[in-house]
Amino acid sequence: MSILVNRDTRVICQGITGKVGEFHTRGCLDYGTRMVGGVTPGKAGETVVGLPVFNTVAEARDATGANATMIFVPPAFAADAILEAVGAGIELVIAITEGIPVLDMARVMPVVNASKSRLIGPNCPGVITPGECKIGIMPGYIHTPGHVGVMSRSGTLTYEAVWQLTQLGHGQSTCVGLGGDPLVGSSFIDILTLFQADPDTHAILMMGEIGGSAEEEAAAFVKQHVTKPVAAFIAGRTAPPGKRMGHAGAIISGGKGTAEAKLEALRDAGIEIAESPADMGQALVRAIKRRG
């Protein structure tokens, strides 16, 4: 068991004929993901890394039975690509693209919310169920199959955490990159709900960062609804206010979104805190011990 993706997930890549799309499609194939095709308007009939290319997501879905898509379409067209995937009824839409205008996402969100599709991202590394299915740009080999659910707003910080877990002998059930943008399709709460319900996930590690209030909302949710051990790290304690720290969503504005406020909320919810980024794996171990 796992959440979101497993060995039966059938995946297409939107933007497969681009350099980045092709590179990562190959990476996913090498990992063992069931990649079944790709989409680039006007390029139907071509093949990329042995996979058929279609003009539209609907055609790709009909021909391949795809139920998931990863999107590498450039930022100016990415919102449209998400809408197309949702319109074609793709169950899981994972948007890797960084740099989508926030108002484009504000236009997309109501459509996603009214549909049966789940959106992960944008501006995220993707989703991986170790040993079964990798959809995205994360290095597959650092992961090990296991029982820790991992979710994060940041890419390389997730790799760091997964690496620490693997070193400590804790494999992962599924790792989910939520994305570093102000508006993303799935929140910590959405993924916590799935991890809590997944019998194969025994503990949860989350990495948040400054900006917004998603971590505070997650803390309140954990307090109410999550019975599994949870550990957390928040990046950006030293970040100055008013400055965007790389991610479009990582900004303290109007005195809101500070690391201190998030840490306070997480502690209050009984979540084990990693004080240093070197301590993320150990924090998860402490969280498990504390719950016995």
Added chain:
Amino acid sequence: MKIHEYQAKDLLRAAGVPVLAGRVARTSEEAAAAFTALGTPVCAVKAQIHAGGRGKGQVVGSTQRGVELAKTADDAARIAKGLLGNTLVTIQTGPDGQVVRQVFVESGCAIDRELYCAVLVDRRVGSPVLIASTAGGMDIEEVAHNTPELILSEPFDPDRGLAGYQARLLAAKLGLPTASWRHAEAFFRKLCAAFVSLDASLLEINPLVLTKDGSLVALDAKMTFDDNALFRHKDLAALRDEAEEEPAETRAAAAGLSYVKLNGTIGCLVNGAGLAMSTMDLVKYHGGQPANFLDVGGGADVNQVTEAFRIILSDPHVKAILVNIFGGIMRCTTIATAIVEASKTVGFTVPLVVRLEGTEVEEGKKILATSGTAIVTADGLTDAAKKVVAAANAA
């Protein structure tokens, strides 16, 4: 991207949002001429910098505020002279302040009440919202913290815009006289439309003024744009004022790097935004002070890494550098080669501590070890942090 108040008001005026007449001045003579041309009994002379809190801000070495009233052309010239070329310190500039290079001379108006409004994207709601409050002219963060019930909020769809009834709802809750409701409706709806059409990320009017004759005017305007949407607003590029920006940050952006200058002594070079923030935190956790945030991204090449080192070293406060790379898609060998190349061309003047992990880590470490460059290698995050803090303290 931030712009000046006078530029924001030009954009608002073009969008049909009421603002007062005003002129920008870069000399005291121009300020005097602006006062005369505007022809009102009182004008405000306002420092133009990319930071708020100007009204309460103070010029270094004098008692002058960032915004003062002038009753004559001579007044305007005197106030402008006190601001131009001098440093203004406000709650938002930090202790170093910012140099004032231009002032905005703006007509006065008869103020009945001061209100607050802003448009921004609410992450929780997932859409833009219009926020309004009766607590105008005050620090809105304090208001939100102490009296959140005074903050009103109306979400709206970007394409449909703010509905008329939503604007009237706010007008009623703000206690505006019914005779002013149609002004409020026009003001709020046009403000929201401007926010959407310009792809702004923040549009703040503080204070929003109810005048004695019952109309609404944007007395101040703060506008920030969504950097991700600038590609479809080529005309806005002309409004960028690089003099207001940190030169190293501008330089980094040109090289495709994400850099933010801080006040510490330990330079950081990291791949990935989250890991870069965490590395700063790590340095602080072990007693050091980070000099910067720097994310070289996932696919940095030798040229970018070299430029990254140059930018870090251009900060005279940097006493040691920490490189923290978790190789995923980026191989450790790529970054190791880049470090060696950069050390040849840049010439490190401070100790360099390198922590590599991930793809091809052993080969990467070998490249560093056999390069002959004076690099301190570290095993793990904690070891790296301790070593770089020790190096900075020894310098």
